[in-house]
Amino acid sequence: MTARCLVALIVAGLVAPAAMADIGSRIWATGGVTTIEGSAGGGLVPWALLGSYASDEEWGGTLALSRVEVDDYSLSVFGAGLNWNNRIELSVAQQTLDLDSLVFTLKDGFGLEQDELRQNVFAAKLRLTGDALYSPWGQWSAGVQYKRLKDATVPSAIGARDDTGTDVYVSGSKLFFAAVMERNLLVNLTTRMTRANQGGLLGFGGDRNNGHQLMLEGSVGLFLNRKWLVGTEYRQKPDNLGFAAEDDWWDLFVAWVPDRRLAVTAALVNLGDIATLEDQQGLYLSLQGSF
Amino acid sequence: MELFRLNLAVPGLLVVMTLILGGCQNLTPHTDDSLYQQLGEREGIALVVEDLLYLIVDDGRINQQFKGIDVAQFHRNLTDQLCALSGGPCTYTGRGMRELHADMAITDTQFNALAENLILAMEQNDIPTGAQNRLIKQLLPLYPDIRNL
Numbered sequence: 124m125t126a127r128c129l130v131a132l133i134v135a136g137l138v139a140p141a142a143m144a145d146i147g148s149r150i151w152a153t154g155g156v157t158t159i160e161g162s163a164g165g166g167l168v169p170w171a172l173l174g175s176y177a178s179d180e181e182w183g184g185t186l187a188l189s190r191v192e193v194d195d196y197s198l199s200v201f202g203a204g205l206n207w208n209n210r211i212e213l214s215v216a217q218q219t220l221d222l223d224s225l226v227f228t229l230k231d232g233f234g235l236e237q238d239e240l241r242q243n244v245f246a247a248k249l250r251l252t253g254d255a256l257y258s259p260w261g262q263w264s265a266g267v268q269y270k271r272l273k274d275a276t277v278p279s280a281i282g283a284r285d286d287t288g289t290d291v292y293v294s295g296s297k298l299f300f301a302a303v304m305e306r307n308l309l310v311n312l313t314t315r316m317t318r319a320n321q322g323g324l325l326g327f328g329g330d331r332n333n334g335h336q337l338m339l340e341g342s343v344g345l346f347l348n349r350k351w352l353v354g355t356e357y358r359q360k361p362d363n364l365g366f367a368a369e370d371d372w373w374d375l376f377v378a379w380v381p382d383r384r385l386a387v388t389a390a391l392v393n394l395g396d397i398a399t400l401e402d403q404q405g406l407y408l409s410l411q412g413s414f
Numbered sequence: 415m416e417l418f419r420l421n422l423a424v425p426g427l428l429v430v431m432t433l434i435l436g437g438c439q440n441l442t443p444h445t446d447d448s449l450y451q452q453l454g455e456r457e458g459i460a461l462v463v464e465d466l467l468y469l470i471v472d473d474g475r476i477n478q479q480f481k482g483i484d485v486a487q488f489h490r491n492l493t494d495q496l497c498a499l500s501g502g503p504c505t506y507t508g509r510g511m512r513e514l515h516a517d518m519a520i521t522d523t524q525f526n527a528l529a530e531n532l533i534l535a536m537e538q539n540d541i542p543t544g545a546q547n548r549l550i551k552q553l554l555p556l557y558p559d560i561r562n563l
Contacts, residue, residue, distance in 0.1 A: 148475060148526040150533070178523035209522065254522065256529075257557040300551035305544025348543045349533070 146414060147176030147183040149209065150256060151349045152380040153298070156388045157187035157411050160244045160268055160322065161202040161216030164294075166390050166407050167372050168340040168356045170311040171264040171296035172255055173212040173248060174204040175413045176383050182207055185214075186412045193394055193405030195224035198324075212248040212266075217241070220324050225398055233280045240324050241273035248294075255309075261297030268292075270323035281366040281398065283326025284333055290317040291335075306345050309354070313340040320363050321397055329363030336361045344376075352378040370395020374407060386411040449552075450502035452545035459500070460493045465535040475527040479518055499552040511559035520561050 147154075155163040155172045163174030163185070175183025183206040191198040198221075204214035220240040222229070229235040248266035255262035268290040272278060275286035292315035302308035316335040318328045328334070338361065344354030358372040376390035390407035397403050453459050467489060471477055480488075497504035508514070529550070536546045557563075 148523045148530070150526060150529060178526050179521050180523045254557075257525070257554060259554075300554065301544065301547035305547055307547050 146383045147181045147206075147209075148178040149176040151383060152346070152352060152378070152386070153256065154183075154185070154206075154383075154386075154413060156378055156386050156409055157185055157189065157200075157202040157204065157214075157216075159189055159191065159198065159200045159202075159216070159218065160246065160270075161187075161200075161204060161214035162246050162248055162266055162268065163204060163212060163214075164311070164313075165342045165344070165354070165356045166374055166376055166388060166392070166409060167358045168311065168313055168342045169248070169266060169292060169294055170313070170342070171250070171262045171294040173206045173209055173250055173264070174214065175206040177206040177209050179208050179210070181209070184414050186414075187409060188411075189407065189409035191392060191394075191405065191407045193392065193397075193403035195400040195403060196397060197221045197223065210250050212246075214244075214246045214248075216244040216246070218244065218322075218324065224400060228399060229277060229280075233277075235277060235280060237274070237277055240277060242323050243271050243273070244323070245269045245271075255296040256298045256300075258297075261295050263293070263295050265293050266291070270319060270327075272323065272326060275326065278320070278324075278326025281325065282330045282364050283320055284328035285318075286326055288317070288319050288323055288327030290315055290319060290323075292316070292340075303345055306347060309342075309344040309346070309352070311342045314338070315340060317361060318363065319361070321360070321369060325364065325398060330365045332361060332363045344378075350380050352376075352380070367399040368396055370397075376407070384413055386413070447501040447503075449500040449545055449548045450497065453496070453500055453541060453549065454539070456493065456497050456502060456504060458539065458541075459496045459502075460489070462532075462535045462539050462541065463489055463493045463496065465538050466492075466531055469531040469534055470528070473527055473531060476524050476531075479520070479524065496549065500549055511556050512562065515560045516562055518562075522561070525557065525561060 154175050155170050158164040158169055162169040163172055164170040174185045177183030185204045187202040189200040199219045200216055202216040204212055206212045222238050226238050246268040248264050251263045253260055253262040270288050272286040292313050294313040296311045299308045315338045318335050320326050338359040340358040342356035344352045346352050354376055356374050360369050360371050362369045372394050374390040374392040378388040380386045388409040392407045394403040470480055491508035494504045495506040498506050
């Protein structure tokens with residue numbers, strides 16, 4: 124239902140541009156897309172870039188619908204973000220993880236009957252300094268993501284200590300013009316303090332480790348032209364639960380940004396082992412509308 | 415296993431990034447005029463600047479800033495400037511960028527608007543993507559002067 128509403132909203136935004144205020148002034152495709160946690164970035168890694176196209180005298184917003192389908196799970200995300208003056212980004216994301224195969228593990232092993240996990244992420248990102256395109260040292264931002272699980276039954280059964288958690292990160296992004304084969308190269312580095320298990324969907328903290336740990340995340344993207352971006356992302360993750368090992372995530376993505384109003388991203392994702400189910404690989408697809 | 419990945423994967427990524435960036439910085443020596451040629455020499459650049467002027471006039475974000483300028487002189491100066499920056503045999507005879515923009519309080523919004531119009535003007539003249547990127551790269555050092563930072 125919510126999915127349909129969001130699609131309708133995005134489509135409405137696309138077909139009725141005349142009825143809306145002018146879209147922001149930042150250069151095409153420099154708002155990134157919406158990560159699975161709602162913050163602007165790639166698919167998995169937040170960037171220092173703020174969402175939408177708002178420049179220093181403008182407001183902007185984004186709506187996004189994303190889906191990840193790996194071997195034994197599927198994740199749906201609705202995200203929305205606001206950007207004020209290209210200074211502060213506020214975003215929300217609602218994640219729903221369909222447990223598919225894990226349902227049987229939970230039933231046999233823990234006597235739990237649950238087929239999905241839901242999490243909300245409320246996030247803010249502040250651009251500290253610089254501009255990813257124009258500053259030689261790039262753009263630097265700091266962000267916070269407050270995550271809250273809707274139901275803690277499964278996470279606590281497998282050893283997670285909390286059903287809420289806060290990630291704090293610092294991110295740097297820089298676009299290098301004419302860097303590779305005369306194409307523009309976008310480089311992002313993010314360091315995140317987190318105690319989230321599988322991004323928080325399996326709770327926060329655990330028997331093996333319960334504190335915040337520093338994780339490194341990075342992505343590199345090459346603009347084939349101003350409408351097509353191809354690249355890769357890597358996200359290091361903690362490994363807090365004795366119940367099952369947690370792996371780092373990575374993906375290979377292609378984003379198509381035909382217009383400032385629309386961005387379509389597809390990726391091959393490798394999420395590694397998740398809650399005893401091994402080698403989770405699959406597809407990521409995301410549709411984002413900006414206004 | 416976790417430590418192994420931590421130690422290898424992330425520095426590995428950094429090394430790859432550094433190699434990509436470092437390795438490519440020497441590819442375009444400033445002495446060649448290949449960019450100037452790709453832009454269609456001074457004649458081609460003059461056409462781009464002409465289209466840029468039309469776009470500026472229609473752009474409510476920035477056209478006020480250009481009100482009252484001597485259009486012919488602006489066209490000649492900007493053409494010379496882009497010609498020189500792209501390695502062509504021109505000399506920019508206009509005033510310094512910082513001095514010119516000192517009292518204009520150019521915002522990022524306005525700077526972005528001009529960059530967008532320049533890209534559109536280059537697209538209208540079928541300038542290849544690589545040449546567009548190289549010209550913008552040459553213009554980047556002007557950003558702090560134009561924004562008066």
